[in-house]
Amino acid sequence: MHRFLLLIVLFVSSNVVAQNDVGHKLVKDKFLDYFELPRESVFLHTNKTMYIVNEEVWLKGYVYNRHLQKPFHQTTTVHVGLFNAKGENFKNYHFKAKDGYFKGNIVVDSMLVSGEYYLRSSTNWMKNFKEDDSHIQKITILNEKPLKKESAVRDYDIQFLPEGGNLIEGTPSTMGVKVTDGNGYGVRIIEGSVFDDDNAQVARFYTSIFGLGKFNFIPKVGKNYIAKLEFSDGNVQTVTLQKPMKKGVAFGVKHIDDDRFIITLTTNETTKEITDNQQFYLLVHKDGHANRIPLAFPKNSLFVSKVLNKEVLNKGMNLLTLFNSDGKPIAERLIFNYADLFDAKLEVSKLALETDSLKIQVKLLDADVVQQNLSVSVLPGNTISHNQKNSIYSTFYLKPYIKGFIENPKYYFEDITTKKQNELDLLLMTQGWSRYDWNDIFRGPPNQFYEFENGIDLEGTLYGQEVSSNDKLLVSYPDNRSRYLDILDNKFLIPKYFPEKGDMLEFTLINNKTLRKPTVGINMVTAELPEKLNQIWNEKVIPKPEDFNENIKMSGLISADNTINLNEVTVVEERMKTTVENNVFIPKYLKGKMTEVTEDIEVNFPLVSDIIRSRGYYVREELSFGSTDRVIIRIRTVQSFESKRAMPVPAIYLNNVRLNTFDLLYRMPTNEVESFLIDKTGAGEGVRGSGGVIRIYTRRLPRGYTDQGSSDNTIFKYEFKEGFEKVKKFYTPKYTSYFSNEFENFGTIHWVPELITNENGIATFKILNTFQSNVTFFIEGMGAKGQLISAERNLIIE
Template sequence: MNCTRLYRSLIALALIFTGLGAGYAQQIDSMVNVYGEKYPQEKIYVHFDKPAYNTGETIWFKSYLFAGIMPSPISRNFYAEILDQSGKVLQQKVLPIYEGSSAGHFDLPANLPPTIVFRAYTSWMLNFDTTFLFSKTIRILNKTVPVAPPGATAAKQPAGSKQGGAAAGSIPAAVSLRFFPEGGDLVTGIESVVAVKITDLYGLPVNAEGVIKDASGAAAAVFTTTHDGMGRFTIEPKAGKTYYAEWTDEKKQTHKTPLPVAKATGVVLQCAPTGNRQAFIIKRSQESPENLKTLYLLGYFNSQVVYKARLNLAQNFMVSGSIPLEGIPTGIMQMTLFDANWNPLAERISFVNKEDYFFTTKVVPVAKSTERRAKNTLVIDVPDTLKTNLSIAITDAGLTKADPDADNIVSHLLLSGDLRGYIHNPYYYFTGNDDTVRAHLDLVMLTNGWRRFKWDELAAGKLPVIKFPRENYLALNATLTGVLPSQVPKNTQINVFLQAKDSSRQLFFLAIDSTGKFKQDGLVFFDTVSVFYQFNNSKHLANKAIVNFTNGTLKAPAIIKPDTAWRVPMPLDTSLLNRGKYFASEAERLKPELEKKVKVLETVTVKARQKTKQQQMDERYTSGLFSGGDATTFDLTDDVSAMGAMNIFSYLQGRVAGLQINTGGGGSQLQWRGATPSLFLNEMPVDVSAIENIPVTDIAYVKAFRPPFFGAMGGGAGGAIAIYTKKGGDVSSSTTNVGGLDKSRLTGYALPKEFYSPDYSRESAQNELPDIRTTIYWAPYLLTDKNNHKITLNFYNNDVSKRLRIILEGMNEDGQLTRVEKIID
């Protein structure tokens, strides 16, 4: 085991706590430790197969869930959502978490906006600051991208900026400067470090240089950006003076920005890493109130106190010291300075880089070729005895060109996942540990806040309110309606059968609890299951009570408030954009040929005058205007793929040309040629809600009538979908009730989908189809241990790619991380 990962809190007492301060100290630092032990914060990183997509493609993803520096043992359910930038949920999936990870996919429909947001969380994370939920804005390549973020207009420029002329109809690239005094405040008469951060309208870094002047125009300091729009300068504010920056950006445009007003009295906290210790200097105003003459400094890592000191500034105006870093692993350490009454005065974060976070993984191409449909072989070797959990994506290199806007597993879990705000090119800070990289990383620490604690609440002993308790996978929750709680006898029990689509069954005996509800958690099932139930020896309840079943998961709201993290992606490299559009146009060009070959593959030879299965189903189920017609038909009585559909709308997704279906958190939404299709159940008009809860196994036949359908009200401009439930001869024994028991339906985890990887070494009619896959290979679970540390992967190239990019990421059981990136030419 790597002992440095299993650190213990280090407490170094600069002075012994005495009097009132010690009591408050015990309250504050013990509360911090309580937060760390009882309310650990989870964070998520998601590995995608590629950074951008075309409509009609599939997003493949693998999530890694951490609590502090270790794989999280807390949550069991993973929530993933696709949203538009207004916050509307387009699709949602709930997946089980195993060994701190989960994997899934989203199929992208045609009617997507130019950018979408992938958001992921656990229910436990919703109890705390939702700023730290995982979100990533994803570009849809074959869509027109707006020139500015939603809501941005030419009028919304930073105060004091002077923009040059812009092209007619375009939006000027607004540039803004922000100041970050070290510790939080400027104080009159104390020399302070001030960091600057300059960004454009998209939040991307801008280089600049400038002069700090007072109101009379006299220069007080100069600054220049040294890395990604960030820089620093020192200034000693004078009493009665205000200051502003006069600066020029990289396009030679001039700007004027005021500095924060300095406080008349106060304290300044300055920090600098020095080898295996974190040095600090604390200065106070010469004329200070009594509460600033005794100060307390608290250092904490991963919500555990690692340092606390009482600082006596009664006779001195400055004190210095250092925090030992032995036993503290790589990550962000926070320091907060309090006055004599334990009111927070200043805060500073610093990055401790022990370079202990990485484990070695070898990815060796044994056989490689980028010829058309050529075979490639990789060997993945993890020379370690610890269990590892890896994922690998192999894609067309032109679609995954190195993107500074992208995080990876190392930079996100160690840096950007713990900070507010956008971090540009975060992995750069892990490419070395020399003085230059450390100085640049310290600029990130100065310009990005970290505010996990509300100190007034901790001082009062207030703990967080847990609205969302920990989930133990899926649950079988039953509530009774139609009867009063007093009418439910004690020790009432419900006997419940869960029956999956493969006819497998589970039996549960649910006893009533003190709240009048029934619950069984710790369940894992996928898609939908039938629920059969009966009361145990209670005819009264059987006759009057209605039982409602839920699976215990959260339900996504129809609209989620947009987050500032949902930024418009940075402009794409032209070659990447062109490559994406090339694949989109090729897919569109080959679509008729593909459909033609698919139909040929599906052709069934029949005897003369013998009716097709479609004709038989049409005669058996349809009548009047629903008989015949211009329609796409689906016989579900012998369609194995229907068994895996969440509902009939998810089954129809992508199967009917022109029909657009979204199955988001607000319910299924349908559109065909700009209008909403009419819905019929057994030829009776119904709405969406009446159909989406019908088990697909109960449906025999579906006809999707192309617009217009004259059998619908208003002329049927959106076409129609007619759904027919099974009749006697088509009902299998697996879908019938169990012994006449009452029946319900329950939704489980999202159904897994296997990544299709063709094998061109074998003869197959499927191999005659054009191959323009952009993701050549995807494997979300590669597991190794001391007995199995090598994995061999075989995959075949597509018809067009000449350069392939391999990205492997993962973690081990000790919380260490790995990332390998290779190119196959």
């Protein structure tokens, strides 16, 4: 009988284990499905991070396939948005990428005030995923007005984070500590202590310069714990630690040596019933790569450990997720595997000194990493204009897996020592769970709604003429290619084109060998970019050294020859005025009151409703209950409290015709408007003008029309004011002096966006001889096989 019962128990146990095994295989399958679509990361290397007005932001971009750990060849279009200190979009730029690289420049416009700005790099493909893979690069721009001085932030955020995410009663635990200021930057404390209810000290801890620390302790049943932290300013903060869970499993990881690490699971007596005969699984994963490792507590044991060879780890970041027998994730720990990632070393040397230039050599010292595509920024040795917190290492190896803010991420990949490896492990331990939510993974893989952009679709319109089915539209490109375009309802499409700013397309209508000059408008269909950043951060407040000069003047650093001539601005302004003055449809008495729609207005107010709303009107562009109007516009001043209907409605004229309904303005693009007038006094409208008067005149010709002095009246020439950025050759700004403190602090010596090393790992280039005795080279790079390089080298010029 006992033997029969034993067989039943063994059968049930084996059946449960088999079911659990199937369940965990399904978890792994879910994970692999979620990462089936490849993920890409972008890194933007700028020649420095602090710019003076009328300089150029010289940049090189790298696009990385995280699954294959190689350049992302499918990406051909990268969008870079410029955002102000509030995270508001100021302007967008488009760059053409090839084989995982792109390069270009952005002019630092004189309209930009002094302050902090953000460059956000992204692709259309990234929009398929919930996780934001865009790259944010912070820069500083110096104009005539000085930067606003940051004040010290005294507020503190103190967090206690158990390793793996679980704090269990009566179970040995490692507790992480994270102390930051009001801006999210780490704060070093003098000392921290943990006390129980009886005021007995149970642990002591300290924090690093990044505000991170840890301590070991065993939370006892029924006890409460408080921590006291003493800061360098004399401030003492008291924090109550979170209550431990009565049941659960604590999860820990520790590195033994370069080849091995140990994982541990611990629990308490209360949980023992649950853990006996249960199978746990550890999923070691990253970007679609996964290893599944079974774990189980020995009979009646509260502890299990397993030594693993680091061969089970992926290179770089690893996410270790612990699943219980039901396939539910119960703990997670991030660890980093440095193996075979940072072997690429290089040296920079001077080969020759010429009259006005220096010949420089870059040599890779690792025989296995010889052919690289590098970008090199050359700045004076005493520069303070390069304060880069990211590197290609931290952007591709660290940032994609962390959901929180990382202070100075490139620190962990410069001059790597055992100390820095331990500091990175402490950072990962206090990050908790990764940025990937298992609820999202279980719900299923992301949908592929967005494709890789291969150029930009151009949607064209023929204005002011009837087009028959026999008409053909011929377009000629800048490279002298020509093709016929299909016309449907006066519309045509040029798909997947790479128009550069300033490029010209020529159009001709052909019918039975008769040539006619069309009038063409073009709308570029690009990936929608955000109007506001999800996250912005202030600079860390660091006390200035005693000898720091707050009164450095930047206005005289760059020669006047390098700036825009005032006469050019006047000519542009006069040309803009002639558009209104030559419009015969606008009454003479209104011409001096009209507002010309410029490109800046189009960018800042994409829709006509945006302009009207900015002038204080209530605008609603959707159907609302009880109304048949799609567009509602009212003045915000309430005349009666009985109903919103009492709010005055403006008199709106479109090309001198008064609108009885405003539906014609529904999502009307501003680029279709030539000029407008918004007068809230309603002058000249009598009683009907109580809500003001708005006059709108549409374009007689689309923006971009130019005759270019051509005598051929059969060709319409369209010039692209927007499009891909042209790749310009680097030029050194004309500085007034190479011997001033301003040049040493803020000057630019050279920029090489594409330096290709040969089969021996060597590349040479020339830089301007600015007579600096000390020059610094900031180098980033990526090879065809995905090897990465990030280095800073100083060269003494004798």
